[in-house]
Amino acid sequence: MRPLTHTSAKQLVPIANKPVLYYGLEAIRDAGITSVGIVVGDTGREVREAVGDGSRFGLDVTYIQQEEPLGLAHCVLIARDFLGDEPFVMYLGDNFLVGGIAELVESFRTGGYDAQILLTRVAEPQFYGVAELGPSGEIVSLEEKPAHPRSDLAIVGVYSFSPAVHEAVRAIRPSARGELEITDAVHWLIERGHAVQSHLVTGYWRDTGRLQDMLECNRIVLERVEPDVRGTVDRMSEISGRVVVEPGAVVENSVLRGPIVVGADAKIVSSYVGPFTSIGPGCVLNNAEIEYSIVLDGSSIHGVSRIAHSLIGRNVEVSRADGVANTHELMVGDHSRIQVRA
Structure with missing residues (x-):
């Protein structure tokens, strides 16, 4: 998305004249979640101006400052006080998902899992984080952009976690790129016998990190x-x-x-x-x-x-x-x- 992302948060690039982030916030609200923490970095001021206190979406929004981009698991780590001991959904703000996350949230609430990860089938899994499943849909491994993928199931970027994940993010160490990876935290849970389940996307999904994906999302919304x-x-x-x-x-x-x-x-x-x-x-x-x-x-x-x-x-x-x-x-x-x- 460069050069736009040099001057603006990519989550605020509009689809059908509405920022990508707004679609995610609406999906969270429609799933029955009203308390939202938004982790922000260098573009925090712009995001705050766009979202405000969240009342226009029916949400109560708290901003959590991440001083450096140290990984998704680091986001969970610094949000500990906000999250408390409640289960929560982590939703990457540049995801575009038609159909919302209500089914994921309800499945997690009733399933008794410690983690549930949204997945979708893709044609080129080597470009995504990929999940390998067991016979009951449990996740047995995750691999980031594998040369030889073990499945065609890509990680969408929406996760549900129990408070057990807080111990996981404290236990893992930074990856080779210097970040605390959420996939490492999920592996930590799997290795210690925690229930980690999959949930397949039933609607349309795109990561809006590329021009062609933005244009395709724009098409999908405009058709409606x-x-x-x-x-x-x-x-x-x-x-x-x-x-x-x-x-x-x-x-x-x-x-x-x-x-x-x-x-x-x-x-x-x-x-x-x-x-x-x-x-x-x-x-x-x-x-x-x-x-x-x-x-x-x-x-x-x-x-x-x-x-x-x-x-x-x-x-x-x-x-x-x-x-x-x-x-x-x-x-x-x-x-x-x-x-x-x-």
Whole structure:
């Protein structure tokens, strides 16, 4: 996700104009959990501004500062006072999961396990943490990005733990990369006879760490939006499919083919916005064409055709340069200025 993550928390990059982190918080709330601790690092101020006290989500949020990125097990270690002696869910903030975690939470509550880990089947398990299961679905081993995977079951990034994990995170030592690994803590539990169970994802899941994953998540969400035009659309414009135009947005002499979302106070003039595109608040498109893309707040695109499969950061300017028209694929960091041949 570089260069966006040099200037912004990747958990706040929007999918359908809503930060990835918000989907996770809503999933936690919908599972019946109301007390949430968010472990933050260098981007803590930005996360605090975006989430606040959690009341907008129906949550009570506490922030836990991690001075250095020392691993997921270290997050559990420093959250000890917040967690107390209660069972808890650990949810990685850059995960995008359709279907929520209510089934996982209920299975953990009734199963009497000390740990339960969410898994999903993947085509290329060598790129993920991989779990090997026993005959009853118990986890017998975990391996990070193995050259020869023992299964196609990848670790999703949502875990349920009993208080037994606190002893595990205190007992393990940093890995070769200098971090306290949550997989090592889980291994510690397994080796000492604790019940560690799997739970398979029934819905759609993506780790939003790559451009293609962000665009795919954007597509999945946009396929579910309901048409809602509250901005201003003139008579020269054509709208078809699932299109959301938020308040304050203006559309003139343009074609909008859904599913798409146009953010508040955006302006689209003499342009084409194609399927699976989200245009952030305050953006300006003038004589432009774009589809299957994400454009973040305050950016502008002038005189450029056939932008596709792109993620454009905040306050970016993309403008026309002389040359032959072509399709452009862009991943542009915040506060950039780009000139392309169009």
